[in-house]
């Protein structure tokens with residue numbers, strides 16, 4: 001791992017109290033370029049995963065990131081989590097990842113692969129992050145009980161990871177990510193393995209997050225960055241949708257989701273994802289979009305609530 005030139009600006013905790021939280025970034029990268037060098041991978045050329053990416057996520061915002069497979073979404077999320085992928089050279093004008101007053105990261109990252117520990121039962125896997133984060137046993141147990149129930153995992157507390165389905169593993173991984181109560185969630189395709197009904201339930205849970213707020217004031221310092229291949233999921237949940245181009249990924253569209261009818265926003269996203277116009281929504285491309293207009297559901301209500309909370 002060779003660290004590249006990088007400037008890290010002060011944590012969001014350093015933002016003066018009088019500054020409007022809606023304009024203070026929870027996360028920010030500017031001019032981010034990430035290259036995987038061919039070194040150590042015999043005769044393999046360098047791969048530029050991301051080029052000159054700018055992304056600013058304000059406190060209280062929910063941002064979805066979509067883009068073709070291999071365009072650097074997971075790489076971007078890792079960088080936002082403050083992790084440099086092995087073999088990567090990272091260059092950025094600005095790279096702000098939030099930390100609290102003690103210098104502890106306030107991000108919780110859910111990797112694309114669930115990363116469950118095979119030698120620990122589901123309950124123990126769920127608690128591992130919270131214990132590392134210093135959450136007290138009683139509080140962690142209470143949160144875990146609530147989330148096992150909310151995520152449809154009740155009864156599987158003592159199961160080993162290999163005894164869970166792919167979708168159950170994914171829900172357990174999300175549960176583990178949320179349990180420490182960190183305000184900034186970085187979720188890498190958390191619902192890819194779920195059936196439509198379970199996905200809807202999990203979407204609804206995520207949409208209600210700011211209202212639940214882990215005991216914090218709604219929106220204060222909180223943010224979600226969600227990587228998804230599902231355009232409709234992005235439109236349903238997010239305040240903004242960022243579209244990355246084919247590799248090297250760069251931002252080709254940064255779209256604020258309109259309050260009303262999302263039809264034109266959906267069209268703009270599909271065009272940005274497929275500028276050649278060939279595959280798009282139904283051509284079997286990597287990015288999925290359900291047919292037909294989306295209905296205004298709990299996601300829209302949650303977005304509206306977040307906007308109201310931000311004034």
Ligand SMILES: Nc1ncnc2c1ncn2[C@@H]1O[C@H](COP(=O)(O)OP(=O)(O)OP(=O)(O)O)[C@@H](O)[C@H]1O
Pocket residue numbers: 036047048049067068069070071072073074075076085086087112247
């Ligand atoms: N550790 C690594 N070493 C070398 N190359 C890597 C590494 N991680 C990612 N890459 C390369 O960087 C590019 C971006 O990968 P990344 O996983 O970020 O894409 P992605 O947009 O998340 O794709 P997907 O939608 O399929 O998950 C790819 O070309 C990949 O081969």
Ligand SMILES: [Mg+2]
Pocket residue numbers: 073074075112188
């Ligand atoms: Mg990925």
